[in-house]
Amino acid sequence: QVQLVESGGGVVQPGRSLRLSCAVSGFTFSNYDMHWVRQAPGKGLEWVAFISYDGSNKYYADSVKGRFTISRDNSKNTLYLQMNSLRAEDTAVYYCAKDLSPPPKVFDIWGQGTMVTVSS
């Protein structure tokens, strides 16, 4: 079955870096755009980043632009989120999500999430 499994979360000090991974199975990863979405504790959902199926197009939320980088390795069926210069406000559960396509920019399959805590 279709499955997305995030990993790499943890506790990190402000200003440090962390890389999240999302291993996918059950569908042809290289055919689909992908996203990262986060949710701060007790808060709503916030879209973070998008990458096209071939990695040629990327978009970011203003709140992470210049600090986070989304990437993918289609040979490994894995999506990544490199997070640098982390801030307390980046504390959240991070979900990877598959794009429905068609239509685009709708999240039809989600992982279980990985928690990132930024604290000294």
Add this chain to the structure above:
Amino acid sequence: EIVLTQSPATLSLSPGERATLSCRASQSVGSYLAWYQQKPGQAPRLLIYDASNRATGIPATFSGGGSGTDFTLTISSLEPEDFAVYYCQQRSNWPLTFGQGTKVEIK
């Protein structure tokens, strides 16, 4: 950035009752609006996309409507498993944005 405002923040209803949730956009998003359901400790689940299209496996008790700036999600008869938080999301413009959520709770 398109701001989505959901109302009410909390809806208190009994099983079997009809729920009507609202999502208003700060500018037109056409029909490019989706709805998600999230239960505590779980990832969100896609319910509706492009205003009125049910996602795979979603029962017909869920329906969506609207266009432009005003949208509704209707649950025709609440089942115990429908009590959750519901989010709308627009795909008209970057950045993609979500509403703040409506919690449907048991009265």
